[in-house]
Amino acid sequence: MALSLFSKNKNAVLARCRDDYATRIRLKYAPYYLAMDGQHGTHIRLDGKDLIMLASNDYLGLSFHPKVVEAAQHAARKWGTSTNGARISNGSRTFHLQLEEKLASFLGREACHVHAAGYLSCMSAIGSFAQKGDVIFADKNIHSCLWDGIRLSMATVERFSHNSPDDLRDVVATAQHPGPKFLVVEGVYSMEGHIARLPELTSIAEENDCFTVVDDAHGFGVLGRQGRGTVDHFGLNEQVHVVCGSLSKSLASTGGFVAGSREVIEYLRTNSKQTIFSAAISPGQAAAAQASLEVMQSEPEHLARLWANTAKYRAMLKELGLDTWGSETPAIPIVLGSKERVYSFWRTLLDRGVFTVMSIAPAVPAGKDLIRTAISAQHTDEQIERIGEAMAYALKRL
Numbered sequence: 001m002a003l004s005l006f007s008k009n010k011n012a013v014l015a016r017c018r019d020d021y022a023t024r025i026r027l028k029y030a031p032y033y034l035a036m037d038g039q040h041g042t043h044i045r046l047d048g049k050d051l052i053m054l055a056s057n058d059y060l061g062l063s064f065h066p067k068v069v070e071a072a073q074h075a076a077r078k079w080g081t082s083t084n085g086a087r088i089s090n091g092s093r094t095f096h097l098q099l100e101e102k103l104a105s106f107l108g109r110e111a112c113h114v115h116a117a118g119y120l121s122c123m124s125a126i127g128s129f130a131q132k133g134d135v136i137f138a139d140k141n142i143h144s145c146l147w148d149g150i151r152l153s154m155a156t157v158e159r160f161s162h163n164s165p166d167d168l169r170d171v172v173a174t175a176q177h178p179g180p181k182f183l184v185v186e187g188v189y190s191m192e193g194h195i196a197r198l199p200e201l202t203s204i205a206e207e208n209d210c211f212t213v214v215d216d217a218h219g220f221g222v223l224g225r226q227g228r229g230t231v232d233h234f235g236l237n238e239q240v241h242v243v244c245g246s247l248s249k250s251l252a253s254t255g256g257f258v259a260g261s262r263e264v265i266e267y268l269r270t271n272s273k274q275t276i277f278s279a280a281i282s283p284g285q286a287a288a289a290q291a292s293l294e295v296m297q298s299e300p301e302h303l304a305r306l307w308a309n310t311a312k313y314r315a316m317l318k319e320l321g322l323d324t325w326g327s328e329t330p331a332i333p334i335v336l337g338s339k340e341r342v343y344s345f346w347r348t349l350l351d352r353g354v355f356t357v358m359s360i361a362p363a364v365p366a367g368k369d370l371i372r373t374a375i376s377a378q379h380t381d382e383q384i385e386r387i388g389e390a391m392a393y394a395l396k397r398l
């Protein structure tokens with residue numbers, strides 16, 4: 001009896017997977033998991049065809065920087081390819097501590113902890129601190145890793161309208177709560193390219209005694225002095241208690257960080273399941289991130305070029321009359337409003353040599369189906385012109 005029940009349940013799970021797979025095949029166009037067969041900077045090859053990458057998060061274009069590549073190679077030769085264990089037990093190395101010190105000092109924080117993925121860092125930036133009985137005020141559009149951190153914490157969540165201090169004020173007022181409170185937002189919203197209205201949001205958080213967490217995966221390297229991020233851009237270090245982010249964007253590596261006061265980070269080190277039960281970031285990844293951090297400070301031209309490219313690209317999109325959802329940063333969506341229009345636009349761009357990423361509901365709000373594009377410091381003027389021509393043609397084909 002027990003055996004047949006198990007079998008029925010197991011078959012139900014298998015049927016769920018089968019249905020999902022069949023749906024994807026029926027939809028024919030499922031342009032995800034496309035494997036590139038070559039890359040150098042913003043040049044990629046897909047199915048043997050040369051394309052311009054217009055969807056990478058390598059904002060500063062450092063992933064092929066000679067100093068960054070050399071640092072990763074050197075670290076692998078010296079330390080091997082993996083730490084093969086968690087920081088708390090057998091995986092900790094002096095290069096982890098060095099990277100953490102450099103990141104903390106760059107961000108104007110006492111301490112920092114590095115995880116093997118940004119997703120893990122941002123989850124633990126909430127999950128390590130919030131508990132059942134606490135309340136978390138979260139922007140409706142935050143990244144999945146922050147939602148997972150919230151779920152993991154078992155705290156009560158109160159959502160407020162995207163980037164709306166007025167709504168946050170209303171939500172806080174109606175959710176009278178005696179226990180610890182948190183504010184969770186992104187510095188730069190990855191899909192929309194919006195900069196968080198941190199001055200107003202943190203002021204409400206302060207009035208209500210909230211612990212504030214900012215995920216700055218897309219602001220780090222892009223905003224603030226030398227790319228110190230959104231919190232630095234607004235001069236709000238005192239008002240934000242924890243900043244988390246990713247090493248896989250401007251830092252041209254893989255991994256993530258959480259930065260804050262010494263006590264807060266020491267608490268995280270012993271309470272973050274994402275570090276206690278997961279292997280440490282590898283030598284090559286840590287070295288690449290540290291080298292990128294050094295390049296960010298010694299070669300300001302990359303940040304300057306990023307913003308010059310962003311201005312040029314944005315002006316071109318405006319001239320074409322495309323809806324960029326009010327993006328203020330190098331992460332620029334092109335809102336097309338339906339999955340058919342998105343697919344047509346995406347496909348024409350691909351045929352014309354430009355690689356972008358589709359994002360359709362429910363990944364974005366209904367009616368906001370879009371193509372996500374991101375400009376990099378490495379795009380050349382000629383590439384931006386070619387992108388413009390491809391977009392003008394794709395628009396005609398819509």
Ligand SMILES: Cc1ncc(COP(=O)(O)O)c(C=O)c1O
Pocket residue numbers: 117118119120122143145186190215217218245246247248254255256
């Ligand atoms: C806002 C935000 N936070 C965190 C992450 C996770 O970073 P990673 O890709 O390094 O795991 C991402 C990734 O896209 C992101 O966009």
